[in-house]
Amino acid sequence: MTRPDAPPGAVRQGSLREWNLAVVLDRIAAADRPPSRAELAARTGLTRATVSAVVEDLLAGKLVSEAEPTPRTGAGRPSRGLVLAADGPAGLGLEVNVDYLAACVVDLAGRVRHHTVLRADLRPVSPAEAVARLADLAAHARAGAAREGLTLAGAALAVPGLVDDAGLVRLAPNLGWRDVPVPALLAGHPPLTAHVDGVPPLVVDNEANLAALGELHAGPAGPASFLHVSGEVGIGAGIVLDGSLFRGARGWSGEIGHVPVRPDGRPCRCGARGCLETYAGQEAILAAAGLSNAELPADTATTRLAELAGADDPAALRALADAGTALGVAVAGVVNLLDLDTVVLGGGYAPLAPWLRPPVLAEVSRRVLTAAWSPVTVRPAALGGAAAAVGGAGSVVRRILARPAGWLTRQP
Amino acid sequence: MTRPDAPPGAVRQGSLREWNLAVVLDRIAAADRPPSRAELAARTGLTRATVSAVVEDLLAGKLVSEAEPTPRTGAGRPSRGLVLAADGPAGLGLEVNVDYLAACVVDLAGRVRHHTVLRADLRPVSPAEAVARLADLAAHARAGAAREGLTLAGAALAVPGLVDDAGLVRLAPNLGWRDVPVPALLAGHPPLTAHVDGVPPLVVDNEANLAALGELHAGPAGPASFLHVSGEVGIGAGIVLDGSLFRGARGWSGEIGHVPVRPDGRPCRCGARGCLETYAGQEAILAAAGLSNAELPADTATTRLAELAGADDPAALRALADAGTALGVAVAGVVNLLDLDTVVLGGGYAPLAPWLRPPVLAEVSRRVLTAAWSPVTVRPAALGGAAAAVGGAGSVVRRILARPAGWLTRQP
């Protein structure tokens, strides 16, 4: 969100146009039906003349296009509706997870135009090999995008672990990665594009963060504040405040898996005791339900668990209730602290939501002070598997929408 | 931070100047010695011509003034340093708490120019009576400000409870207030000023929030992210992210007192079990230390406790260690989630920090995943009692610094 070049805060002459490009584009994106220039003028407070000029720039840069003429609506010259371009820039989303690789392409309007998931157990595979396979998948997606007339403007890679600013994966415990320099490993493979607007062509980010972003644009429109809890082998949370992802001082926010829920409870891999992960992590739930997880890939096991619960298996129900309670305790703490109105159960939790939701809700309404005034919504994620890939791709286009001038100036 | 008038996002011609006023003023405020116009130009990226014009506006509006000529530094025409005006607008900070009332005046530069604390047990007093006494204190502060040539630009009132946007105190349990319309009660008393820039003359806010803001500008300069924990009868937290206060979706963030630390533990007033407040609230600590708190005002009791601990009284030490551990568990959860690098112990915790800090630090370093890479600082608050009043007054001037145009246009 900062501008790398130009002294921060400096407002030159051209900043005005830069800003208004973003404002107008944002209104086009947020509208429920293609707005005319006149409507945009009314909504933004700019004059029609200015809007026309701004729109001309956006049309020239292939960020928006004119919609098909709509059926007559009344007297007067008919308006020409404006929509986000379906053949403009697009974002590439990539994901490495424990048991799959994924790639997808999302266009400016947020539509998923290409999506590939490759199931494979990545734990025994070296980081270099995993990245190489990912590059293949990316090349495939790239070709798909080209066939649809889309230009890839950047890529985001989701990894289940801690990532630093430079894209170095500091620690991804469930993949067994430590200090893996992903961008460097990708350097040998066909590059994406040059830097756009100071952002490198590939951004590496935490899987939970990007999944939360995916939820943001799959869910109801408009800025929202919510907590997206992603239950995989570890538990990650993405925090969306007022429509934008909160990353923390160093970009390592969201480690809800190690929030203490029972300070003297079960020992955790991290060295502490009573972390949420030891009560509501996939391994813990499966073990409590009597499913030894070593034999099955994680997602198969989750499906199996949902089946058992659906058949009213007592052990499964018990395991889910306990996990839900632990999760509810942690979530209640978060909501008390951040005053969020929505909690989304994502990742591995999504298919288990029917059983997890009631205990989570119970803890939250018991423990959240403000729940009496305004209730907290707990709902399953709208996006299915590989939400992080979609969210990552979405974050690329979101960046362009937020600062179209940066993209326009890169155009030949 | 939103603009009530004008369609949101619209950028008119004058916004440029408006913005640059803020940029230049911000640089003057942030500089460590009075910067010249030329320096400002270099740092902002604007031309000297523009800076001169902007500075002229700021001088005319009494927001900045020219510093005394400094001793010669080298060849060339000597520069005239610019400083924030010492006789411009100022903020009035007010605080109602369980055992005191406070008022203070903070000038643009952040200096406390007036400060009064009135000790009194406010619990048996009706809200209307409490507000009346507060109005007296405010009038006194107002006169003090006038004597120093300051103009009050607005006021902020800190209350230990939940406050809504309109200034209605929904619930202040320790004062025994419920649905108290403070601005309406103050209406009979001499008003402050008219609305400035769409903000009402008196803003009511949570005590913990404002105390955190006080810490923000008393602490090291520059944007920071930290958690300010304020241990009074209840426990409140102010969350500062990147130099600005995080208020949550409805403005009710920071209820750390009801974060669960022992889900099946002691019953809490709020109806739940195991809330932090029941382990690290003032009543809990004093009871554990063998001080029956009913007899003493809270702050006297805290002083007494510090004395006992200083004399190595075993019960006191034990009580503080336990409270610190509970606090550490809650704080560890927060830090895991938000990735903050600093935790400030404020309010009633500040004098107890020597004993609370070690157990808090121990829990945090045990339980925070990223503590290994970058340690978390735990320190006592820099500001003493009535920090919230100072923070509130500071928030008023901060608002002016952030949007000077709003103030300038209100000038006669």
Added chain:
DNA sequence: CGCTATTTGTTCAGTGGTTGAATTATTTGA
């Protein structure tokens, strides 16, 4: 079918605010 009312989108002179270069102001050092 032609006329008017109506709404959209464009054109154009006017204006506010920034730019960049030239100019003036004020000091140090040779």
Added chain:
DNA sequence: TCAAATAATTCAACCACTGAACAAATAGCG
């Protein structure tokens, strides 16, 4: 005393927005 150096101001040029007039395209009505 004069050149060098740095600070601040002045001024024509320019960019982007404004407001009003104008052109374009349609519906409704006689």
